[in-house]
Amino acid sequence: MTPKAPRMTDAESRAWLGLITLVQLLPHTLDGQLQRDSEMTHFEFSVLSNLYTAPESTLRMTELAASTAATLPRLSHVCTKMEKRGLVDRTSCPTDRRATNVQLTPNGRRDFIRAIPAHIELARKLVIDALSPSQIEALANISETIGARIADHRAG
Numbered sequence: 001m002t003p004k005a006p007r008m009t010d011a012e013s014r015a016w017l018g019l020i021t022l023v024q025l026l027p028h029t030l031d032g033q034l035q036r037d038s039e040m041t042h043f044e045f046s047v048l049s050n051l052y053t054a055p056e057s058t059l060r061m062t063e064l065a066a067s068t069a070a071t072l073p074r075l076s077h078v079c080t081k082m083e084k085r086g087l088v089d090r091t092s093c094p095t096d097r098r099a100t101n102v103q104l105t106p107n108g109r110r111d112f113i114r115a116i117p118a119h120i121e122l123a124r125k126l127v128i129d130a131l132s133p134s135q136i137e138a139l140a141n142i143s144e145t146i147g148a149r150i151a152d153h154r155a156g
Helices: 010-038 044-053 060-068 072-084 106-126 131-154
Strands: 058-060 088-093 097-104
Touching: 010 106, 044 060, 044 072, 044 088, 044 097, 058 060, 058 106, 060 097, 060 131, 072 088, 072 097, 088 106, 097 106
Parallel strands: none
Antiparallel strands: 058 097, 088 097
């Protein structure tokens, strides 16, 4: 006899389906706003954000791929497009000839900074302003807990 997989309770199902709906709809909505207002995708914004906060605004391709949850081929394709638009530069890593670094250009920094206000406005409208302070704290705790589990799963 094959054991049955446990089913979710009504509360678990409600939470799970709600989360799935959010992770599907929110990126699409953010992507639309960024493309309309800043002529960049949400993924490109994420790449620029990671570079903006990196030391010397530079990361190895492998680090950038990991921090944006992208495959190296996808990241390479997007970086090629961003390089043509003057947002990033790719160079050989001075400490490892096999590696490639990606660096934020002055134009990339400018475009990223210009994109932030409308992006934050939409994040506030859709998420932050809809929640009470205790709900925001709970969301932060929940996100951190699930994020740590996902990181452990990906590493293991």
